[in-house]
Amino acid sequence: MKLLKIGISGVRGIVGESLTPKLVMDFAAAFGTFVNGKAVLVGRDTRISGPLLHAACVSALASTGCDVRDLGVCPTPVLQSLVVKLRAKGGVAITAGHNDIAWNALTFINREGTYLNPFQGAEVLDLYHLGKFRKAQVDDLGQVLDLEHYADDYFEALRAFLDVEAIAKAKLRVVIDACNGAGAVLLERMARALHFELIPVNTEPNGFFPHDPEPRPRNAQQVVSVLKVVSADVGFLLNSDVSRVSLVSETAESLSEEFTFPLIANEYLKTHRGPVVTNLSTSRMIEDVARIRDCPIVRTKVGQSYAVHALQQEEAVLAGEGSGGVAFRAFHPAFDGFLTMGYILETLARQGKKVSRLVEELPRYHIVKEKIYCPPARIHSVVSEVKKFFRRHEIDASDGIRVEDKTGWVQVRTSGTEPMIRIIAEDESKDRARARADEIIQFIGVLAP
Amino acid sequence: MKKPSSLKISISGVRGIIGDSLTPQLAGAMAQAFASYVGGGHVIVGRDARTSGPMLEQAVIAGLLAAGCQPVDVGICPIPSFLVLTKECRASGGIAVTASHNPKEWNGLKFISRAGLYLTPHQIEEFLDIYHQGEFAFVGPERLKPVRTEPHPVEPHFRKLLAHFDAELIRRRKFKVAVDCGNGAGALLAPRLLEALGCEAVFLNAEPDGSFAHASEPTPEAIAEIRRLVPRIGADVGFVQDADADRLALVDEKGRPLGEELTLALAAHYVLGRRTGSVVCNLSTTRAIDDIAAARKAPVFRTKIGEINVVEKVLASDPPAVIAGEGNGGVILPEIHPCRDSFAGMGLILEAMAATGKSLSALRRQVPSYVMIKDKLEGSAEQAYRLIVLLKKAYEGRGRTSLLDGLKVDFPDHWIHVRPSNTEPIIRVIAESRSAETAKAALRRLKGQIAELRKRI
Numbered sequence: 001m002k003l004l005k006i007g008i009s010g011v012r013g014i015v016g017e018s019l020t021p022k023l024v025m026d027f028a029a030a031f032g033t034f035v036n037g038k039a040v041l042v043g044r045d046t047r048i049s050g051p052l053l054h055a056a057c058v059s060a061l062a063s064t065g066c067d068v069r070d071l072g073v074c075p076t077p078v079l080q081s082l083v084v085k086l087r088a089k090g091g092v093a094i095t096a097g098h099n100d101i102a103w104n105a106l107t108f109i110n111r112e113g114t115y116l117n118p119f120q121g122a123e124v125l126d127l128y129h130l131g132k133f134r135k136a137q138v139d140d141l142g143q144v145l146d147l148e149h150y151a152d153d154y155f156e157a158l159r160a161f162l163d164v165e166a167i168a169k170a171k172l173r174v175v176i177d178a179c180n181g182a183g184a185v186l187l188e189r190m191a192r193a194l195h196f197e198l199i200p201v202n203t204e205p206n207g208f209f210p211h212d213p214e215p216r217p218r219n220a221q222q223v224v225s226v227l228k229v230v231s232a233d234v235g236f237l238l239n240s241d242v243s244r245v246s247l248v249s250e251t252a253e254s255l256s257e258e259f260t261f262p263l264i265a266n267e268y269l270k271t272h273r274g275p276v277v278t279n280l281s282t283s284r285m286i287e288d289v290a291r292i293r294d295c296p297i298v299r300t301k302v303g304q305s306y307a308v309h310a311l312q313q314e315e316a317v318l319a320g321e322g323s324g325g326v327a328f329r330a331f332h333p334a335f336d337g338f339l340t341m342g343y344i345l346e347t348l349a350r351q352g353k354k355v356s357r358l359v360e361e362l363p364r365y366h367i368v369k370e371k372i373y374c375p376p377a378r379i380h381s382v383v384s385e386v387k388k389f390f391r392r393h394e395i396d397a398s399d400g401i402r403v404e405d406k407t408g409w410v411q412v413r414t415s416g417t418e419p420m421i422r423i424i425a426e427d428e429s430k431d432r433a434r435a436r437a438d439e440i441i442q443f444i445g446v447l448a449p
Numbered sequence: 450m451k452k453p454s455s456l457k458i459s460i461s462g463v464r465g466i467i468g469d470s471l472t473p474q475l476a477g478a479m480a481q482a483f484a485s486y487v488g489g490g491h492v493i494v495g496r497d498a499r500t501s502g503p504m505l506e507q508a509v510i511a512g513l514l515a516a517g518c519q520p521v522d523v524g525i526c527p528i529p530s531f532l533v534l535t536k537e538c539r540a541s542g543g544i545a546v547t548a549s550h551n552p553k554e555w556n557g558l559k560f561i562s563r564a565g566l567y568l569t570p571h572q573i574e575e576f577l578d579i580y581h582q583g584e585f586a587f588v589g590p591e592r593l594k595p596v597r598t599e600p601h602p603v604e605p606h607f608r609k610l611l612a613h614f615d616a617e618l619i620r621r622r623k624f625k626v627a628v629d630c631g632n633g634a635g636a637l638l639a640p641r642l643l644e645a646l647g648c649e650a651v652f653l654n655a656e657p658d659g660s661f662a663h664a665s666e667p668t669p670e671a672i673a674e675i676r677r678l679v680p681r682i683g684a685d686v687g688f689v690q691d692a693d694a695d696r697l698a699l700v701d702e703k704g705r706p707l708g709e710e711l712t713l714a715l716a717a718h719y720v721l722g723r724r725t726g727s728v729v730c731n732l733s734t735t736r737a738i739d740d741i742a743a744a745r746k747a748p749v750f751r752t753k754i755g756e757i758n759v760v761e762k763v764l765a766s767d768p769p770a771v772i773a774g775e776g777n778g779g780v781i782l783p784e785i786h787p788c789r790d791s792f793a794g795m796g797l798i799l800e801a802m803a804a805t806g807k808s809l810s811a812l813r814r815q816v817p818s819y820v821m822i823k824d825k826l827e828g829s830a831e832q833a834y835r836l837i838v839l840l841k842k843a844y845e846g847r848g849r850t851s852l853l854d855g856l857k858v859d860f861p862d863h864w865i866h867v868r869p870s871n872t873e874p875i876i877r878v879i880a881e882s883r884s885a886e887t888a889k890a891a892l893r894r895l896k897g898q899i900a901e902l903r904k905r906i
Binding site for chain 1: 476500512589590
């Protein structure tokens with residue numbers, strides 16, 4: 001089975017199987033045709049397959065007449081902010097975020113610096129399927145220009161957005177695990193810009209990941225052990241393109257990635273009122289936090305594209321996902337790990353509280369996340385069949401199947417990135433959360449043995 | 450007449466037009482097929498100075514990486530230096546992004562074996578079978594290689610050149626030299642080589658930016674600038690390189706262009722005067738070669754057009770070839786490397802002037818003078834083929850005919866040659882004689898006949 005996911009925000013696949021140079025070139029050419037020439041930013045994370053995709057992508061963009069501003073290894077949120085700053089026509093981020101090393105992907109960024117919205121995404125897909133790409137004549141071919149010191153503007157903007165003085169005063173000691181990803185090259189910059197003491201972990205951008213680049217407790221062992229030794233104030237885990245963050249508290253408790261968004265919202269909503277966007281798979285914690293501040297919740301399908309477009313359309317103040325991605329509309333509509341870390345530091349500094357105390361202020365739920373393999377050709381019908389299990393319930397079908405009651409909820413949906421069915425259940429009680437997930441897994445097991 | 454195709458896949462590699470037929474997708478697939486063919490290892494990737502070069506080079510790198518090869522990126526590089534490097538650094542092969550003398554909207558890929566030679570027709574066939582069959586090697590992250598860059602790609606070639614020529618002899622003459630690099634790759638080695646040979650060199654169009662200051666064929670109009678420069682600065686010789694620096698045209702000390710055919714003739718005259726061996730050249734090369742070789746009793750082997758055909762014969766000729774090449778200014782000095790090499794050409798001319806103490810115009814007077822007229826007609830290879838069948842009948846019994854490559858007919862005082870181009874959808878027609886009148890008349894007759902025959906096909 002060759003794994004390939006083509007979606008509205010780009011194309012994701014496995015190098016050596018599905019993500020061929022031809023496919024990458026065709027997609028990049030479709031995007032180049034869509035933006036219709038002139039400056040496009042290209043950046044990548046540190047994956048070993050990055051240079052291959054990068055070469056294919058740059059070549060195809062140039063053939064459509066797009067001038068490529070090459071950022072080399074660059075975190076996606078930085079690329080997104082530079083698209084706007086440099087008034088580029090768009091960007092291509094070569095990264096598979098939290099997926100393991102076998103994967104890579106092209107994510108397309110529009111001129112507003114966000115993931116393509118569903119309409120734009122559909123247009124690029126149509127161009128790809130049509131296969132008629134813009135072909136620049138020899139004098140109109142795109143030029144490739146290396147952008148050096150590109151991060152200066154970004155960190156300047158970050159400094160302006162955050163209370164740097166407060167952070168500096170707090171003299172925070174921070175452990176950050178960049179997972180040898182794109183963040184590795186900019187951590188020192190960030191520490192200098194925000195004035196904290198950095199204890200870096202896994203900052204070799206050598207193309208290989210020491211653990212899966214998914215910020216969650218399972219991958220936190222290194223941060224936990226380093227943090228204990230240096231007695232740091234907080235530890236952070238990043239994914240490969242710095243769009244997601246999870247935390248380790250000063251007591252060396254590795255926090256679920258579900259905490260990242262509510263921790264930020266609990267502070268930010270005190271001073272910024274407005275709707276809060278999250279997806280249908282995210283913990284109820286954010287609902288409770290928003291309710292206290294009288295902010296409405298908008299739930300979207302899973303995926304940065306849906307979240308950030310709701311953020312803009314609803315004129316919301318924050319968007320975030322339980323996977324650890326948070327976007328501030330006042331900064332830019334992108335899941336931004338640097339800002340997420342920076343804002344947590346600001347919160348610690350301003351409140352003078354420890355991470356463990358901030359977490360105590362949040363309601364506690366128990367969340368269970370499971371995934372089971374299902375052949376791609378059957379995956380949607382299997383998910384749809386799960387409706388039969390909930391005959392007497394009110395079903396939210398906007399992203400898979402979601403059923404909610406007083407104490408918790410369960411969601412069954414197809415993965416956006418793999419041929420997997422995800423089952424996410426949450427409840428005030430740990431046992432009930434487990435039971436909610438298990439009964440579905442059993443039901444699907446009968447459907448698709 | 451059918452519109453000729455803008456894409457040409459032949460024994461010379463791939464040629465196509467940017468913005469039309471030659472896309473990154475095609476180049477990437479070709480590179481991935483080539484990597485599958487050579488089965489991994491290092492593959493040297495370089496280009497001439499054309500503006501579309503970087504785009505295609507990236508596509509080639511992507512294709513090579515995907516198949517598990519390690520691309521060694523040399524950037525802009527003279528093609529003879531590229532070939533020497535491929536051999537010397539024990540690479541599995543090389544891909545050069547170049548369309549040598551074609552106009553700037555063209556570009557192409559040339560495929561090079563581990564021996565540092567263009568793929569032979571048999572190898573090309575094997576490689577194209579993989580390309581057409583369409584399933585290429587494609588490796589996962591654990592077998593992907595990083596791209597390497599080679600900052601000094603001309604080094605092995607430079608060392609070989611310097612070791613071959615009598616540098617001391619040349620240095621003593623303190624030649625003054627004008628060089629037109631045509632904004633091509635030649636600029637990466639010419640200054641260093643000429644300095645090492647003790648020449649005072651003045652350069653024209655030495656920015657390898659692919660801007661094509663003039664047409665890349667060294668016609669008298671294209672080289673007007675260097676013709677004025679040479680007498681003005683009192684240079685001993687003017688050298689004109691093509692875009693990928695495999696061909697060389699000469700301008701004598703009075704600013705007169707010698708004509709491309711004379712580069713090889715002068716080189717052969719000098720080499721055969723000192724060495725015993727054979728000469729290899731293609732069918733269209735000047736008859737002056739036969740006259741020069743006959744005076745030295747050296748055998749001449751004629752081959753089909755296409756550098757690789759000359760090279761294959763060089764490698765197999767008995768007695769061994771001491772000089773070879775093509776009439777288009779492509780001099781092959783087998784002892785350096787069996788490839789066309791404008792730098793070897795420069796070295797030979799300088800050494801000839803130094804060894805004999807003669808000026809270039811004096812050297813020129815030592816070789817028989819012929820007038821060659823070339824023209825091209827629009828037409829596909831298929832049309833050319835049908836024409837040639839009919840033409841052969843028409844010329845039968847009137848001269849010595851050869852069908853080795855197109856149709857060549859030798860008459861006592863002139864010859865004509867008709868053949869489809871390997872690289873462009875055109876039919877080349879050539880006539881040569883010691884008298885311009887005879888050559889002109891022969892070509893006129895030939896073209897008249899072709900026009901007549903075309904009405905029938």
